[in-house]
Amino acid sequence: MPPFDNPRHVLITGASSGIGAALAVALAAPDRRLSLGGRDITRLDAVAVACRAKGALCETHQADVTDKESMATWLGDADAEQALDLVIANAGISGGTGKRGNATDVSDGEIFATNVDGVVNSVEPALARMLARNAGQIAIMSSLASFRAFGRSPAYCASKAAVRFYGEGLQRAHRDSDVKIGVICPGFVRSPITDANDFYMPMLMDTDHAARRIVRGLAAGKSRIAFPLPLYLGIRMLSLI
Ligand SMILES: NC(=O)c1ccc[n+]([C@@H]2O[C@H](COP(=O)([O-])OP(=O)(O)OC[C@H]3O[C@@H](n4cnc5c(N)ncnc54)[C@H](OP(=O)(O)O)[C@@H]3O)[C@@H](O)[C@H]2O)c1
DSSP states (O other): OOOOSOOSEEEESSTTSHHHHHHHHHHOOTTOEEEEEESOHHHHHHHHHHHHHTTOEEEEEEOOTTOHHHHHHHHHHHHHHSOOSEEEEOOOOOTTTTTTTOGGGOOHHHHHIIIIIHHHHHHHHHHHHHHHHTOOEEEEEOOGGGGSOOTTOHHHHHHHHHHHHHHHHHHHHTTTSSOEEEEEEEOOBSSHHHHTOOSOOTTOBOHHHHHHHHHHHHHTTOSEEEESHHHHHHHHHHHHO
């Protein structure tokens, strides 16, 4: 298995905020190209400034993950520019964050369109190219919420379970290749998604901490990056009940 600790070209969806932005900054380094996507180009450009300050070559692209065709074009163009080593399908919404400032107006369909179709639209074009050259890494953003169907967020939990299963199935489908597929399952991370929650969130962590855990897991080529451990074990036990 090739090393994954120094990807030269990294593409991140949903890099304009929260975990995606923190991942971009954590991965920013000289001689590394970052292709960052999101709908809000102003926030995205601010993230790019921070990445360039760390020496990365950084490009931003206004990209809606629900738009299959434009995602295929963006990923194809980015890969043609320089072969993608790592694609992080991170963009996602919850019931409270889909249309910022209009929190209550997010339908279950919109959650599935972004969190499930959006991931597929981000993974498929990259995976095909990586498999063709037998090199690369794909990371899919799921959640610890994928292990339990919570009544307060049925569509969100279901969407995260769907993409976790998608990633785990892809791992099995391509186990003989050198393309690595990882599934990321964080607990509660401080971001607009958790800001919208009005309940107690155990072990809430900041985005920089989460990004460091994720970058470490990706560099180690892990199939599942799930943290924090006590919450992961707790939710696994809960899911057995
Ligand atoms: N925060 C947590 O506790 C937690 C825990 C586990 C998993 N996660 C997952 O982590 C990912 C990032 O969430 P976050 O907590 O960092 O929330 P966030 O700060 O709200 O970030 C979500 C990102 O996704 C982008 N996005 C949303 N809809 C999009 C669309 N249709 N097309 C392209 N980009 C879109 C947003 O950018 P624009 O608004 O610019 O489009 C933003 O950059 C999500 O998949 C979330 O489910 C979060």
